[in-house]
Amino acid sequence: MKLHRNSLLTAAAIVLVLYLVSLVVGLPGWSAVVLTVVLLVLLAVVWKQPDEPRPVVTKPAPPSVVLPDPDPVFTGPPSRTVSDVRLPSASPDFQFSFSAVVQWSTVLSGSRHADLGAVAVDALLERARSLTARQQVTEESLNQHRLAALLGEPALDEKGLVRSWATEVRLRLPDADHKHLLHLAALHRREQTTLLERRMEQDKRAYLKDDVFATPGSAAVWWLVNHPGDVETALGLLDTLAELSAAANDLPIRRTSAEEIERQRPTRAELTFSAAVDDLKDIDSDAAEPQQNGVKSPTDESNQRPVPRHAPYREQFYSE
Numbered sequence: 001m002k003l004h005r006n007s008l009l010t011a012a013a014i015v016l017v018l019y020l021v022s023l024v025v026g027l028p029g030w031s032a033v034v035l036t037v038v039l040l041v042l043l044a045v046v047w048k049q050p051d052e053p054r055p056v057v058t059k060p061a062p063p064s065v066v067l068p069d070p071d072p073v074f075t076g077p078p079s080r081t082v083s084d085v086r087l088p089s090a091s092p093d094f095q096f097s098f099s100a101v102v103q104w105s106t107v108l109s110g111s112r113h114a115d116l117g118a119v120a121v122d123a124l125l126e127r128a129r130s131l132t133a134r135q136q137v138t139e140e141s142l143n144q145h146r147l148a149a150l151l152g153e154p155a156l157d158e159k160g161l162v163r164s165w166a167t168e169v170r171l172r173l174p175d176a177d178h179k180h181l182l183h184l185a186a187l188h189r190r191e192q193t194t195l196l197e198r199r200m201e202q203d204k205r206a207y208l209k210d211d212v213f214a215t216p217g218s219a220a221v222w223w224l225v226n227h228p229g230d231v232e233t234a235l236g237l238l239d240t241l242a243e244l245s246a247a248a249n250d251l252p253i254r255r256t257s258a259e260e261i262e263r264q265r266p267t268r269a270e271l272t273f274s275a276a277v278d279d280l281k282d283i284d285s286d287a288a289e290p291q292q293n294g295v296k297s298p299t300d301e302s303n304q305r306p307v308p309r310h311a312p313y314r315e316q317f318y319s320e
Contacts, residue, residue, distance in 0.1 A: 083099040087171075100168055147171050
């Protein structure tokens with residue numbers, strides 16, 4: 001049995017009222033107490049009521065939350081970093097600088113080797129060395145990508161203790177070697193340019209000597225081809241073209257112009273010498289005529305003086 005809060009308050013009020021009435025009326029104290037107890041019992045019997053059934057409220061079940069599985073925690077394989085290891089190249093004058101992160105896994109459990117990391121690094125460097133020895137230093141970027149692709153594949157060492165591979169592979173030339181390589185490339189380009197220019201010059205010289213100036217006629221035709229329609233100028237240049245053709249073929253120059261073929265005027269000494277020779281010839285001819293006639297007059301020979309034939313010419317030359 002449950003008593004509501006209001007019923008309890010009502011009973012308490014009735015008890016208080018009866019107690020006050022008994023005091024006012026002058027009833028003995030025990031009678032007031034008995035009367036109050038009887039009244040409370042009656043009230044309890046009258047007000048006894050069954051509890052009303054409360055509706056059962058079913059709370060909706062909370063949605064089930066599916067928690068994702070935690071990511072598995074993997075421990076990576078052991079690794080060791082190598083940096084700036086010199087490896088040979090296809091050129092004996094240059095070496096690569098190799099850097100990478102070497103990782104490995106044990107093949108046989110219970111290996112007794114004290115440092116499996118050293119075994120893995122040595123096996124990987126040996127693989128890298130055999131690859132870089134065939135690579136050209138001029139293909140630095142291409143060599144790095146190729147080396148990273150090949151060394152990324154796990155491979156066993158010689159004794160079969162570990163299986164090693166590499167990540168973060170870096171292959172480059174040292175700065176000094178890179179500058180030297182650029183200098184050699186510049187010199188090579190300059191040499192190629194010089195050889196090409198020299199070959200072009202030799203071809204042009206051979207063309208001029210063996211084709212253009214092979215003969216004076218070919219030289220004249222070449223000039224007319226480059227100056228079409230200018231025939232009069234070509235006629236005036238025939239002597240010049242002939243001289244060029246002779247010089248190109250290492251032949252003596254033939255002068256055919258009027259000024260070149262004109263006889264040069266003799267000098268004073270040459271005229272004097274030729275006059276003396278002519279005088280001697282005249283004397284010999286005069287001395288031979290009396291002997292042919294059978295008469296010899298030494299007086300006439302001594303008194304007769306020959307007259308040079310070139311006297312007028314000498315006078316003309318000296319007068320000029």
